[in-house]
Amino acid sequence: MTAELTAQQVLREWLLTVLGEGGGSVPTARALTEMERRYGKLLSEEDQSLTMRGDESKWWNRTRFERKNMERAKLLVPASESRGVWTLTEAGWGEYRKIERAEELEVASPVPSQPVGQESPSRAEVVTQRVIRSTAVADYIKRIHSHICQICGTRLITPIGAYAEAAHIRALGHPHSGPDVAANVLCLCPNHHVLFDFGALIISDTLIVTDQCSGVSLGQLREAPGHEIGREYLAYHRSRHGRVSHAH
Ligand SMILES: [Zn+2]
Incomplete structure (x- = not known):
């Protein structure tokens, strides 16, 4: 003090x-x-x-x-x-x-041990989708992937360090109520974060990324040891955004 x-x-x-x-x-x-x-x-x-x-x-x-x-x-x-x-x-x-x-934004640093996270993150009692995030989980995922996008492999370098975003697979806010745990988070570049959040991209249980707008497969999601991706969260994301495949 x-x-x-x-x-x-x-x-x-x-x-x-x-x-x-x-x-x-x-x-x-x-x-x-x-x-x-x-x-x-x-x-x-x-x-x-x-x-x-x-x-x-x-x-x-x-x-x-x-x-x-x-x-x-x-x-x-x-x-x-x-x-x-x-x-x-x-x-x-x-x-x-x-x-x-x-x-x-934060500087890349050595991989820490996996934080426990929160099964039910605290939510502001107001009409909003915003949720108080656990930065421990977000930081862990970004560091374990060295701030490299799991979809495209981009690593953005800024004057104050590498930059990536922690994307929740099953969104935290109402009505999704996903948990803020490592298995529910991906390390993505800002573009792919947006595309994933809007459901332009979906990911199969075998971690194949598909662009639903073009029908093109973007290939395999990059993985990192110590980061097991929860298939139940991917299934939830697909249930919200997956289409019966239409030709475009
Ligand atoms: Zn990307």
């Missing part, structure tokens, strides 16, 4: 994350509890001490202050227009997406 207060900029990023994960609009009380749930462990003693007035913690007081800064920066809808609910503007969504993207 340090005695330092968490920087305003950090509080802003946390708040943007909570609002973005919450579907863009979160009541004040829920913003408070979500901030505590997600970031409570990162708060210093000084953060958690009370303000001079003694009616709230310093970090929450500073978060509310930051909320006003964000309103002035046009990242949030003015409080006068959305009473009791903190709502992202389009610009606010843009900032949230930048943070989300940055979290997915």
Whole structure:
């Protein structure tokens, strides 16, 4: 525990994350509890001490202050227009997406042991498909594949390291309720992640990837030791997206 207060900029990023994960609009009380749930462990003693007035913690007081800064920066809808609910503007969504993207970028590093993951990831109680992801599982899969797309073999190199995306086979959000475990995750490049999520690509139990739009087989999914792919999740994905093959 340090005695330092968490920087305003950090509080802003946390708040943007909570609002973005919450579907863009979160009541004040829920913003408070979500901030505590997600970031409570990162708060210093000084953060958690009370303000001079003694009616709230310093970090929450500073978060509310930051909320006003964000309103002035046009990242949030003015409080006068959305009473009791903190709502992202389009610009606010843009900032949230930048943070989300940055979290997915990370430098390739040695393969860790397989994390346990979560059978039922926590979900924000709002109308959204977004789910709080376990980055431990995503990181594990990306590292074990050295950030190489399991479909096309692409390895994107960015100035801050290799980049790949963790794609859930059976989606986490309602109504799919897939588990956030390694067997339900693929390491894909952004293009193939999108194509897979939309069902343009399906994968057979023998791990043959087929482009349903063109009917072309893209060949065998690349595998890596330590990453067993759950056939039940592939079957679920096919049941959602598989077509009776039409000629195009
Ligand atoms: Zn790819």
